[in-house]
Amino acid sequence: MLKINRENLTKSHQTVWIIIDFLMLGLLILNLALIIFDSIYAFSAVEGFFETQTPAFHALYDPIHANFLFYDLIFVGIFLTEFFLRWGYAVKARIYDRWYFYPFIHWYDLVGCIPTAGLRFLRILRVISIIYRLHQYNIIDVTSTKLYRFVNFYYEAFMEELSDRIVLKVLSGVQYEIKRGSPLFDRIQHDIIFPRRDMLTEWISQRVAQAAQEGYVPNRGAMRSYLEDRVDTALKENLELSRLKFLPVVGPTIQETLEEAVGDIVANVIHQILEDLASASNHAFIEDIVNVFVPDPEEVQGKSAENEALINLIVEILDAVKTQVRVKHWREDLP
Structure with missing residues (x-):
């Protein structure tokens, strides 16, 4: 259900115009309802139904139907009065760059006031514009409906x-x-x-250097430890290298020294590659890669x-x- 935000209504500096908006919204809905009902009433079968079933209502409404244009012009007069009031306010407040912009921007207000059957229903655009304006002022929340x-x-x-x-x-x-x-x-x-x-x-x-600087340089100690651990695990699982420990006297020493050397070499190589990528010296390397792809x-x-x-x-x-x-x-x- 559509709810009115009374707090925003009281805080608004457009209170008078917002009240007018609500009044015009009610009149437009009433006018559109009458237009729809009168269009349906114009069918002879519908008029005959009311004449036989509700003669009192038929006697009351039939003169209105016969002079519907007159009653519609009363609404049109009110709508045009409100239109010119807003136009005058727009000129005084300098809302638009030129005084004659208002009727062009709000053309649907004028066209909808033409009392012909094909153009009367354009007044629904005026209803939509008023609802949108009230929603913009946070007076009502259309999205909650x-x-x-x-x-x-x-x-x-x-x-x-x-x-x-x-x-x-x-x-x-x-x-x-x-x-x-x-x-x-x-x-x-x-x-x-x-x-x-x-x-x-x-x-x-630049992107590669930035990624290397932000990703590797602050974590190079942890990265080095990780690489050394992985290399050490891989070397211990290597069958050929594990046979060195069976050499008399120097076997275990050679195996341990080789594991440390290989781990240190791999870590240093990775470290140097990432250091190069994190510096300006990576330009030539990146250029070679780009030349391959382009x-x-x-x-x-x-x-x-x-x-x-x-x-x-x-x-x-x-x-x-x-x-x-x-x-x-x-x-x-x-x-």
């Missing part, structure tokens, strides 16, 4: 279905263009990736098999994306 949750659920479901179909159509088109040898694939390679190899190298180099355009010429493999890879990636897009998340919220 069952009607909003019901409409919002099916709106989100509709938008997800629509967007999924559009995305699938676009991805299928991209796959078709890539398979048929579209120049887009070559343009991505030659015009986008190749000219930016230096930028990619610099960015990857070769010069001249080197790519003639390697149709590699291009075909890359095309198949992109197509498979797009297939995976399409599979994920087909997942209907809105169905998870169904009871």
